[in-house]
Amino acid sequence: MTADNPLDDRLDDDDYPAYTMGRAAEMLGTTPGFLRAIGEARLITPLRSEGGHRRYSRYQLRVAARARELVDRGTPIEAACRIVILEDQLEEAQRINEEYRRAAASQTPGAPTPTPADHTG
Numbered sequence: 001m002t003a004d005n006p007l008d009d010r011l012d013d014d015d016y017p018a019y020t021m022g023r024a025a026e027m028l029g030t031t032p033g034f035l036r037a038i039g040e041a042r043l044i045t046p047l048r049s050e051g052g053h054r055r056y057s058r059y060q061l062r063v064a065a066r067a068r069e070l071v072d073r074g075t076p077i078e079a080a081c082r083i084v085i086l087e088d089q090l091e092e093a094q095r096i097n098e099e100y101r102r103a104a105a106s107q108t109p110g111a112p113t114p115t116p117a118d119h120t121g
Helices: 006-012 021-028 032-040 058-072 077-107
Strands: 054-056
Touching: 021 032, 021 054, 021 058, 032 054, 032 058, 032 077, 054 058, 058 077
Parallel strands: none
Antiparallel strands: none
16 A cells, blocks of 8 residues: 555544444444434435445544443433533534633734633633
8 A cells, every 4th residue: 555545534534424324333332322323313414425325434433422422321322312412513613712821822913822720611
């Protein structure tokens, strides 16, 4: 294999749907039914192979693993999925806010960069 092989890019791509449902369930220590349930709850949407089989990415497996942790602690599956979705949305919002803070600080010479401690809720 050479460095120019497109397969190399796919193997490093967290979003590439490399795992079958059976393999994904095995890796997570769960059942295909669990993966179908979190799909129905719209936590993850697996891609489909040409034959119609579900395929999962590494990113989707990490999300599913987080939901499984919550379910294993007794959280109903629908609630676990909603929690994971909200956690992801919060993380994204915090990332965007930090980018805006950095951009604003760089446009105001001499202004101190705000820190999380400066913003109490």
